[in-house]
Amino acid sequence: MQADPDAPLSELAARAGLQPGTASRRLEKLSRQGILRGQRAEINWPALGYALEVSLRFTLDKTHSNAFDAFLAAARDIPEVIAIQTFLGRVDVRLSVVARDMADYQRLYRNRILTLPHISELEALMHVATIKSSETLPI
Amino acid sequence: MTPLDDLDRQLLRALQADAAQSAGALGRALGLSQPATWRRIKRLREADVLAGKRVDLDAEKLGFGVTVFLGVKLATKGRVSLEDFERAVTAIPEVQTVQHVLGLYDYRLRVVARDLSDFERVLRRRIMTLPGVGDVEANVLLSEERLPGPI
Numbered sequence: 601m602q603a604d605p606d607a608p609l610s611e612l613a614a615r616a617g618l619q620p621g622t623a624s625r626r627l628e629k630l631s632r633q634g635i636l637r638g639q640r641a642e643i644n645w646p647a648l649g650y651a652l653e654v655s656l657r658f659t660l661d662k663t664h665s666n667a668f669d670a671f672l673a674a675a676r677d678i679p680e681v682i683a684i685q686t687f688l689g690r691v692d693v694r695l696s697v698v699a700r701d702m703a704d705y706q707r708l709y710r711n712r713i714l715t716l717p718h719i720s721e722l723e724a725l726m727h728v729a730t731i732k733s734s735e736t737l738p739i
Numbered sequence: 740m741t742p743l744d745d746l747d748r749q750l751l752r753a754l755q756a757d758a759a760q761s762a763g764a765l766g767r768a769l770g771l772s773q774p775a776t777w778r779r780i781k782r783l784r785e786a787d788v789l790a791g792k793r794v795d796l797d798a799e800k801l802g803f804g805v806t807v808f809l810g811v812k813l814a815t816k817g818r819v820s821l822e823d824f825e826r827a828v829t830a831i832p833e834v835q836t837v838q839h840v841l842g843l844y845d846y847r848l849r850v851v852a853r854d855l856s857d858f859e860r861v862l863r864r865r866i867m868t869l870p871g872v873g874d875v876e877a878n879v880l881l882s883e884e885r886l887p888g889p890i
Contacts, residue, residue, distance in 0.1 A: 605758075605792035637795040641754035643888060644790035648743070650889065655840065655847065682888040687808065689878030694808075698888060725810075725842035731825050737796055737803055737851060738832035 601627075602736040605639055645682070650698035652705055652726070656713060657691045659721035667718035668692070678712045743788075746771065748890045750779055751788070755887055758792045803851045805858050806880040809866065810844035814873030823870045833861045844876070 601612055613623035630636040645653065660667045668686070675681055675695055683696040697713070699705035713722075743751075749769055753760065766776035783789045798806065813824060821839075828837050828848065836849040850866075852858035866875065 602794050602796070605794045633800070635797050635800045637797055639758040639792045639794055640756065640885075641751070641758040642790040642793055643751060643755065643890070644787050645888070647787045647790075648890070676886065679889040681886055683883065683885050685808075685883045686881045687878035688881055690876060691878045694878075723843055725840040725844060725847060728839040728841055731837040731839055731846075732829040732834065733836045733838075735793060735835045735849070737798055737801055737835075739801055 602734075602739075645698045649700050650680075651701060652699040654697050654699065654705065654727065655725040656695045656697060657723050657725070658693045658695070658716075658719055659690070660692045661718045661720040662692075664718050670717045671719075674716050678708075680708055680712075743890065747779060747783065750776070751783065751890050752887050754780075754789065755885075798851060802853055804854050805852045806883075807850045807852070807858055808878050808880060809848040809850060809862075810874075810876040810878075811846040811848060811866075811869075811872060812843075812874040813845045813871045815871045824872070827869050828866075831861070831865045833865070844874075 601607070604612075607615075609624055609627075610620050613620045616623060618626070627636060631638075658671070660671055664670070671693060672684060672686075675684055675693070678695075678697070680697045680699060681695050682698055683694075685694045686692065687694065695713075697705075697708065699708055746769060750765065753765055753768065762777040762780060763773040765771075765780075766773045769776070771779070780789070798804075813821075824846070825837065825839075828834055828846070833850050833852060834848050835851055836847075838847040839845065840847050848866075850858065850861060852861055862875075862877070866872065
């Protein structure tokens with residue numbers, strides 16, 4: 601199912617060597633247990649005109665006790681942010697942002713990103729290509 | 740580029756949240772008939788806006804307690820081809836995503852492991868032995884949220 605989420609239940613069952621009824625009951629059980637949380641559609645941003653994807657890595661000024669909460673709340677308000685991750689390590693927070701082109705990215709960077717609260721350091725990684733993005737678990 | 744109307748946007752947002760919904764259920768929520776909803780989904784799929792579905796699993800419940808992002812710099816650019824590195828790194832089952840990036844690092848990897856000692860094993864035996872690998876920076880993922888984005 602991880603490898604081919606679009607496959608119909610009958611096909612998933614056949615591949616696992618199960619009857620469709622059994623497969624369906626097992627999937628229901630995995631859902632009840634909270635292991636299978638659901639399915640989400642992936643948006644192909646370049647097809648909507650968002651040609652650039654940039655990883656912005658932030659180190660926050662932790663002398664402010666609410667630095668994380670204030671930063672995250674402000675980041676959630678930026679429409680171009682498609683993911684927010686927090687880390688233990690040199691980087692505190694990473695934002696994935698999409699932009700239409702360099703001019704759009706520059707506008708976003710100046711008006712929305714640099715104005716986020718409690719930034720101590722910031723570096724950007726521009727995505728060139730995605731080589732693998734299965735995000736499947738090796739189970 | 741594909742122009743979207745408000746219904747397309749609502750449809751995309753609904754599918755981002757839950758792609759297992761039937762066209763009928765989606766249509767009812769948006770005030771569209773089932774065939775009209777289905778036609779819109781088909782059009783978005785054909786325009787390659789809907790890139791496919793992803794199964795959302797609770798990694799922790801499946802025994803994968805640690806997700807680490809690695810920034811990898813190649814030490815010997817030019818000598819070892821990028822293809823060699825890419826072929827070897829994508830073959831590692833614990834490596835979920837590989838992105839070629841421009842900036843401080845050459846590649847960004849998302850790695851899952853059962854726990855920190857399992858991660859150490861993957862790092863030492865699989866990552867550090869990759870052809871051409873240089874500086875590696877690791878950041879352990881604490882939380883992650885996906886947002887709908889500019890639609």
